[in-house]
Amino acid sequence: MLDTTRYEARQRVRGTLALAILLGLFALLIISIFPTIAESSADIDAFIESLPESFREGFGAETYTTIEGFVAAELYQFVWVLLLGLYMAYTGGGLLADDIESGRLYLVLAAPVARKRIAFEKFLSLGLPIVVLNLSMPLFVFGGSLAVDYPLDPYYLLVVHVLSIPYLVLCGAIGLALSVVLDRGDAAQRGAIAVVFLLFLLDSVTLGTDVEWLGAISPTRYLDPTEILLHETIELVDPLLLFVVAVVLVLVSLVHFQHRDL
Amino acid sequence: MAAIEVQGLTKAYGDTLANDGLEFSIERGEIFGYLGPNGAGKSTTIRQLMGFQAPTEGTARIFGHDVRNDRELRQAKARIGFLPGEPAFTPSVTGAEFLDYQAALKGDARRDELLELFTPPLDRQIREYSTGNKQMLGIVQAFMHDPDLLIMDEPTSGLDPLKQEAFHRFLRDERDRGKTIFFSSHILGEVRRVCDRVGIIRDGRLVTVEHVDDLLARGGKEVRVHTADPLTEANFDVDGVVGFESEGRQAQFTFTGDYNDLFLALADHRLVDVEIDEPPIEEVFMHFYGGDE
Numbered sequence: 001m002l003d004t005t006r007y008e009a010r011q012r013v014r015g016t017l018a019l020a021i022l023l024g025l026f027a028l029l030i031i032s033i034f035p036t037i038a039e040s041s042a043d044i045d046a047f048i049e050s051l052p053e054s055f056r057e058g059f060g061a062e063t064y065t066t067i068e069g070f071v072a073a074e075l076y077q078f079v080w081v082l083l084l085g086l087y088m089a090y091t092g093g094g095l096l097a098d099d100i101e102s103g104r105l106y107l108v109l110a111a112p113v114a115r116k117r118i119a120f121e122k123f124l125s126l127g128l129p130i131v132v133l134n135l136s137m138p139l140f141v142f143g144g145s146l147a148v149d150y151p152l153d154p155y156y157l158l159v160v161h162v163l164s165i166p167y168l169v170l171c172g173a174i175g176l177a178l179s180v181v182l183d184r185g186d187a188a189q190r191g192a193i194a195v196v197f198l199l200f201l202l203d204s205v206t207l208g209t210d211v212e213w214l215g216a217i218s219p220t221r222y223l224d225p226t227e228i229l230l231h232e233t234i235e236l237v238d239p240l241l242l243f244v245v246a247v248v249l250v251l252v253s254l255v256h257f258q259h260r261d262l
Numbered sequence: 263m264a265a266i267e268v269q270g271l272t273k274a275y276g277d278t279l280a281n282d283g284l285e286f287s288i289e290r291g292e293i294f295g296y297l298g299p300n301g302a303g304k305s306t307t308i309r310q311l312m313g314f315q316a317p318t319e320g321t322a323r324i325f326g327h328d329v330r331n332d333r334e335l336r337q338a339k340a341r342i343g344f345l346p347g348e349p350a351f352t353p354s355v356t357g358a359e360f361l362d363y364q365a366a367l368k369g370d371a372r373r374d375e376l377l378e379l380f381t382p383p384l385d386r387q388i389r390e391y392s393t394g395n396k397q398m399l400g401i402v403q404a405f406m407h408d409p410d411l412l413i414m415d416e417p418t419s420g421l422d423p424l425k426q427e428a429f430h431r432f433l434r435d436e437r438d439r440g441k442t443i444f445f446s447s448h449i450l451g452e453v454r455r456v457c458d459r460v461g462i463i464r465d466g467r468l469v470t471v472e473h474v475d476d477l478l479a480r481g482g483k484e485v486r487v488h489t490a491d492p493l494t495e496a497n498f499d500v501d502g503v504v505g506f507e508s509e510g511r512q513a514q515f516t517f518t519g520d521y522n523d524l525f526l527a528l529a530d531h532r533l534v535d536v537e538i539d540e541p542p543i544e545e546v547f548m549h550f551y552g553g554d555e
Contacts (some may be wrong), residue, residue: 003366011354103350107403110312110344111367112336258332261315 004108004118008125012091016129019087023079023133024140030074031144037064038150053208067150068229071141072160076225080164082200084133085171085220086193088126092175093192095122098185100262109262116254119180123250126172134161156232160225163234166243167223171196173249180257219245263326265290265411265442266311270320273306280306282466283320288444288459290410293437295457295474296446303466304446305347308415311444312344324411340368343407347415347446349400353389357382357399361406369407376402379432380425393420401429405436412436414445418452430456451540454478482518484541489513490532500527516541 037044044064048056056062061077063069096119099105108118138157145152175192182188196219203218215221222238264287271284280303288294298304309315311322313335325341327334351360361373361384377384380398382391391399397420404412418426433443433456447453453460453474460477462469470477482504487493493513495506502519511534517524528536 003363007355007359007363007366010359011352103346103348104352106312106314106344106346107349107351107364107400108367109314110339110342110346111364112339113367114332114336259316262309 002121002124004113004121005124005127008122009128012125012128016132019129020133020136023084024136026079027075027137027140028144028147031067031071031141031148034067034070034150035148037070038067054204054206057204057207062226062230066230067145067148067152068156069226071145071152072226072229075141076160076164076229080137080160080225081167081220081223082197084168085196085200088130088168088171089175089192089196090189091126091129092123092172093179093189094185095119095126095176096179096257097182097188098179101183101185105262114258116258119176119254119257120250123172123176126169130165130168130172134165137161152229153232156229159234160228163228163236163239164223164225166239166246167219170219170242170246170249173246173253177249177253180253180260263290264288264323266322266324266444268307268311268320268322271307271310271317271322272319273303273310273315274318279466281310281317284463284468286461286468286471288442290442291437291440292458293433293443293456294445295453295460296444296463297448297450297453297460298446298463299448302463304448304463305415306466307463308346308413308446311413312339312342341410343404343409343412343414345400345404345412345414345417348393348419349396351388351391351396351399354387356387357384357391357395360388360399361403364403365406371406371408373402373406376405379428394422394425397421398425410441412441412443412445414443416447417445418447418449426452450481454540480518481541482516484514484537484539485517485524486512486514486535486537486539487528487531487533488535490534493531498527498531500524 048061048064051061061069061073064073096105099108105118109115138154138161142152142154142157171192174195175188178191178195179185179188182191199218200220203215203220206212206215219242222242224235224238227233227235266288268284268286271281272279273281282303284307296304296307306315310317311324311329313329313332316330322329324335324338327338329335329338355363361370364370365373380401382395382399382402388396388399397417401417404414418429421429430452437443437458457474459471460474461471462477482502489511492511493508495503495508498506498513500517500519500523502517502523504516504518506513506515508514517538
């Protein structure tokens with residue numbers, strides 16, 4: 001059971017730990033500059049207000065004078081939604097296409113195991129970075145906020161992380177989909193990054209315009225850390241929707257992979 | 263029931279027919295060599311047998327299981343050991359980790375015994391492996407669950423001559439234990455040494471399936487002689503000389519006749535040097551299967 005997931009996850013351990021530490025340190029760095037901003041006499045919020053709406057919304061920048069608004073915009077909108085989303089898409093893109101291209105998959109598929117099972121178990125190995133990062137990051141962020149004496153509400157911090165999981169799974173699923181369709185590993189990985197990034201752009205540039213509905217196809221529209229952290233509103237329909245789309249995308253990818261020539 | 267029955271197997275890539283209506287069967291307990299030049303369609307057949315690619319037309323059965331049906335093929339795969347051509351591995355894992363993973367997927371009853379014969383450096387990451395070590399690791403994983411049927415694509419490529427010989431001996435022992443072995447090769451000598459029967463494929467078509475002894479009798483030997491005086495086709499009239507060519511005092515031809523007649527005829531000339539060799543496989547095709555297309 002889950003032998004492939006275990007084998008694949010073991011190869012992700014080092015990268016995941018490195019990423020957890022790197023993102024954690026980045027979080028501490030960002031949080032450490034918050035007191036200077038909070039206590040500065042310059043009217044930063046007025047400056048944010050003067051930015052174009054797509055920019056403000058794209059990075060969830062609403063207010064920098066509360067720790068919630070600051071962390072949501074600087075850390076979660078940017079690092080979590082955009083960068084980690086891209087990372088999951090990239091990693092998802094590397095799940096199969098690279099193994100197909102190099103011929104490594106032949107040795108695995110020669111075993112009496114169904115193709116779609118191998119593919120699904122490989123996809124499950126993305127759970128390692130998702131789980132580890134969602135456990136380590138709130139510790140760093142909460143610890144940092146305590147250290148600078150502007151403590152965040154740990155409940156809403158955890159909610160941000162829990163509700164970002166469907167989004168990250170969906171980014172991985174976008175990578176998986178490209179990984180079963182394309183024959184070249186690097187094409188699938190770069191393609192997945194491009195897709196997630198373009199969707200993010202589409203979401204931000206259409207906000208407040210007549211074609212705002214266009215951005216509705218972007219997963220980033222359904223995850224809003226600022227809403228959760230700053231306004232303390234928890235919306236469950238959107239994450240559920242992301243999760244359902246991810247499941248459908250994974251299923252379609254598995255079916256395609258089961259029937260394609262290798 | 264045959265171990266493998268190939269029935270009208272056809273694979274088209276666009277307009278190219280990589281396999282064109284292949285029809286042959288492999289009996290249990292034999293070593294069957296699948297011989298053909300590079301690009302003839304050998305790997306395409308093997309990929310279809312393993313279910314990696316779906317036939318355009320026709321099918322194959324392994325132990326009676328249709329390769330087009332994933333569920334059926336999975337039952338057959340429990341009894342198959344597979345070695346792809348130029349096996350590729352995840353570079354960051356060690357040989358031992360790879361074998362542990364394979365063992366979890368299909369079992370490893372014979373791992374230790376095999377590792378006495380084939381000796382990849384298991385503790386090292388596969389990225390440090392030479393081609394020969396990768397090949398040995400591939401061989402160990404192919405046999406370690408003690409399968410009844412082995413399907414291998416160019417299994418000796420990359421092995422040094424001593425390991426090749428050890429592998430050939432190992433294959434014959436396995437055959438004697440009742441295993442069925444199907445492997446592709448483009449080296450006639452290898453097929454000659456270990457196979458019971460051979461199927462020859464060229465341009466996607468099966469040219470012939472025959473016993474190795476018969477093939478060799480027809481394939482002949484390539485002879486090169488260096489004589490003191492120029493040798494011409496006219497003054498060298500022996501049965502079984504095919505494709506005589508000469509350049510100065512060097513002559514070469516394929517010989518399919520009786521060696522005694524050859525040496526009698528050569529005795530009439532003063533020899534400086536003689537070489538008698540396996541013909542390259544392409545020559546066998548050219549002389550016996552309809553020339554160069």
